[in-house]
Amino acid sequence: NTPIKVGENERGDQKTGHARVLHDSRGDLDLEQVLLALKAGEFGPLASAGSTGLKTGAYWSHFQLRNPLPRALTLHLEYVDHQLIQLDAFSRPLGDGDFTGVASLSMERPFSHRLVEHNRFVVPVTLAGNETREVLIRFGSRESGYAFPSMRIWSPEQLEAQQLRETTLVGFLFGGFFLMAIFALIAGVVSGKVLFFVYSLYALSKISCWATILGYTHQFFLRDQFHWSLMSSSGALTILLGLTFARMFLQTRQYTRRLDYVILFMTANAGLLLVAAVFQIKILALVTITLALLLYPVVIVAGLVRWRQGQTEAAFFSLAWSFLVMGLFLQAFRDLGLVEHTLFNYYWPPVASFSEMLTIMFAMGFQMRRVYQDKKSTERQYREHLELSKSRLEAEVRVRTRELEQAKRAAELEARTDPLTGILNRRSFLHDASLRLKLAQRKQKASCLFMIDLDHFKRINDTCGHSTGDAVLCQFTDTIRQSIRATDVFGRLGGEEFALLVEEPRDSAHALAERLRNDIAGIEILTGDKPLMLTASIGLAFTEGEATIEDLLMLADGAMYQAKMDGRNRVVGTQGYIRIDDCLR
Ligand SMILES: Nc1nc2c(ncn2[C@@H]2O[C@H](COP(=O)(O)OP(=O)(O)OP(=O)(O)O)[C@@H](O)[C@H]2O)c(=O)[nH]1
Structure with a gap:
């Protein structure tokens, strides 16, 4: 049992070692x-x-400290971990006299009992100049628990400086958690998404959880009454919120039913841990926390499954959760004595917890961005679809309008024209001729109305058939149209009876009538052996005054009748011009 040589500037590098340890399995051995x-x-x-x-019961550790200096030396022996129910320390000069108690520290006693203000247990030991002291320390836990039966050796100032460094690190982490909670809270208020509120609570619960586990809650907030169950309950609350967040973020209920059941089971287990903590059922707390830890990797699997299903940000979530799980497993291995206790694995879980929150924050940002982009692209597609439908509709309306206009024009034309010959029908002729007549009268120009009737047309029908008769009618109208002006009004009054209004004085109108009669007589109708001849009788009515078209029709009809009577194929004009008086008559 070699004494540990200590000096004035101890920096925690030396440990009281595990060389001489005793397990008091029932925890009832006294000092003697x-x-x-x-x-x-x-x-x-x-x-x-x-x-x-x-292990159950208590552990005792025995070691010697040697002060090679001629002056007295005070050292601070720091218990390496934050979780220990009870620590009692005794010392005496080497081999001389009785051991006397130097410290009796308990997690459940008011913090003021601590001999050194520190979140972990610290035992002050003073060595006289050149003295070697034996120290006995009892690490006690009432029920099953673990202990690290070793103490780090510090000079008081060095321990204080180290504590400042550690507190700064933890303060930085807590500040980060707090900022993330506030950020998520704002995002929740702005977006109205419950997920952000859960994240905010999760981040806040991490502060409470790690502050409690690392001993700060006892040191700063609950100085008079602290209990181990507070650690479990704050842990349980964080686990509950973490799992609730994971379920919501990964939407396991909708997409991975079976994994969702496992996460639900884990949530129920965390609830049980909370109950065990509140009612201080230590064995139940141990079982549930072990189960919680063992099942934690399931969430990583859920994240990966969701990632494979297409939720990109679930990969980040899995990564984040892996940080945490690695940290927690490392801590568990350390607590079980499988790996050595170091500052690295001591702070890994809270640091991992911090990275987890940061990564999740990133994943949430990523998710928000994706949702926003999806929304934008849906909106764009909708707008494009709308534009397309609009232009299709407009094109269809244009086509329909054109068709309607064409149909309207066709209907108007049909209503105005004779279907066989394509020239004006009786009604349109009367309308157009009447307007034309009025125009001429305004200009004080003479007008002449021709009444043209084909001779013996019945015979053509009878000998050559009705369709030849139709063809003859068409040929006749074409012949007339070719010989008149565009301003003349030409129409079919019915059957083989046609009318023409021209703005001409008597002589030139007469000459035109003769020319037309000649043209008609020149039409040859080819029917079998010998060609049929076509002639027409034309009656003329003249006006220079206020006569109506009906007056002219009546007079021209009379003249045309006269032409028939005179032997057909001739032009007969009424005597003189019709004047107002004639019309009144
Ligand atoms: N093919 C054909 N015949 C028509 C059409 N409209 C009337 N007709 C015929 O034209 C003939 C007119 O006969 P009528 O009134 O006796 O006169 P017409 O035979 O020309 O003898 P006149 O006038 O006295 O020289 C009738 O047989 C009608 O059926 C038509 O659109 N097509």
Whole structure:
């Protein structure tokens, strides 16, 4: 049992070692019995890497500290972990006299009992100049628990400086958690998404959880009454919020039913842990927290499954959760004595927890961006679809309008024209001719109305058939149209009876009538052996005054009748011009 040589500037590098440790499995040995065990050589090295692992009762550690300096030296022995129910320390000068108590520290006693203001247990030991002191420390937990039966050796100032460094780191982490909580809260208020509120609560719960686990809650907030169950309950609350957030973020209920059941089971287990913590059922708390830890990787799997299903940000979530799980497993291995206790693995879980929150924040940002982009692209597609429909509709309306206009024009034309010959029908002729007549009268021009009737047309029908008769009618109208002006009004009054209004004085109108008669007589109708001849009788009525078209029709009809009577194929004009008086008559 070599004494540990200590100096004035101890920086926690030296540890009181695990060389001489005694397991008091029932936890009821008193100092005298322990000294007997020490004498009997029952103290031996610790088998594990640092922690005793889950054991009942208490552990005792024995070591010697040697002050080679001529002056007195005060040292602070720091328990390496934050979780220990009870620590009692005794010391005496080497081999001389009785051990006397130097510290009795308990997690459940008011913080003011601590001899050194520190979130972990610290035992002050003073060595006289050139003195070697034996120290006995009892690490006690009432039920099953673990302990690290070793103490870091510090000079008081060095320990204080180290505590400042650690507190700064933790303060930085807590500040980060707080900022993330505030940020998520604002995002929740702005977007109205419950997910952000859950995240905000999750981040806040991390502060409470780690502050409690690392001993700050006891040091700063609950100085008079602290209990181990507070650690479990704050942990349980964080687990509950973490799982609730994971379920919502990954939408496991909708997309991975089976994994969702497992996460639900984990949530129920976390609820049970909370109950165990509140009612201080330590064994139930141990079982549920172990189960919670073992099942934690399921969330990583859920994230990966969701990623494979197409939720890109779920990959980030899995990564974030992996940080946490690695940290928690490392801590568990350390607590079980499988790996050594170091500052690195001591702070890994809270740092991992911080990285987890940061990564999740990133994943949420990514998700928000994706949702926003999806929304924008849906809107764009909708707008494009709308534009397309609009232009299609407009094109269709244009086509329909054109068709309607064409149909209207066709209907108007049909209503105005004779279907066989294509010239004006009786009604339109009367309308157009009447207007034309009025125009001429305004200009004080003479007008002449021709009444043209084909001779013996019935015979053509009878000998050559009705369709030949139709063809003859068409040929006749074409002949007339070719010989008149565009301003003349030509129409079919019915059957083989046609009328023509021209703005001409008597002589030139007469001459035109004769020319037309000639043209008609020149039409040859080819029917079998010998061609049929076509002639027409034309009656003329003249006006220079206020006569109506009806007056002219009546007079021209009379003249045309006269032409028939005179032997057909001729032009007969009425005598003189019709004047107002004639019309009144
Ligand atoms: N093919 C054909 N014949 C028509 C059409 N409209 C009337 N007709 C015929 O024209 C003939 C007119 O006969 P009528 O009134 O006796 O006169 P017409 O035979 O020309 O003898 P006149 O006038 O006295 O020289 C009738 O047989 C009608 O059926 C038509 O659109 N097509």
